[in-house]
Amino acid sequence: MASVTHNSQSAELLAGAAWRKSRYSGALGNCVELATLPGGQIALRNSRHPDGPAVLYTRDEVAAFLSGVKDGEFDDMLA
Incomplete structure (x- = not known):
């Protein structure tokens, strides 16, 4: 059986992350946010x-x- 890599964690555990979203995000909160983490990873x-x-x-x-x-x-994918 192939191994599975898990690359997620609770966002609340990423203390100090400066989250930001695109200016194209919808007014209803239907957007994703990104943050650069101290180790260089990017969280979504x-x-x-x-x-x-x-x-x-x-x-x-x-x-x-x-x-x-x-x-x-x-x-x-937008069609």
């Missing part, structure tokens, strides 16, 4: 559940995702 959480789970990514993982977004790799 649902703004509607600020004490819920936060998913942790490396800077390289976030850079790869953002490059894909900018290149339109995920545009088909």
Whole structure:
């Protein structure tokens, strides 16, 4: 059986994280928030559940995702 890597933890345990959201976020709170952590990881959480789970990514993982977004790799998901 393949091993599973867990990369999340409760956002409330990330004391001192400076969360921010995009200026494109909706007024109804339907957005995600990101925070850079002291170790260099980037945390992502649902703004509607600020004490819920936060998913942790490396800077390289976030850079790869953002490059894909900018290149339109995920545009088909909006249809």
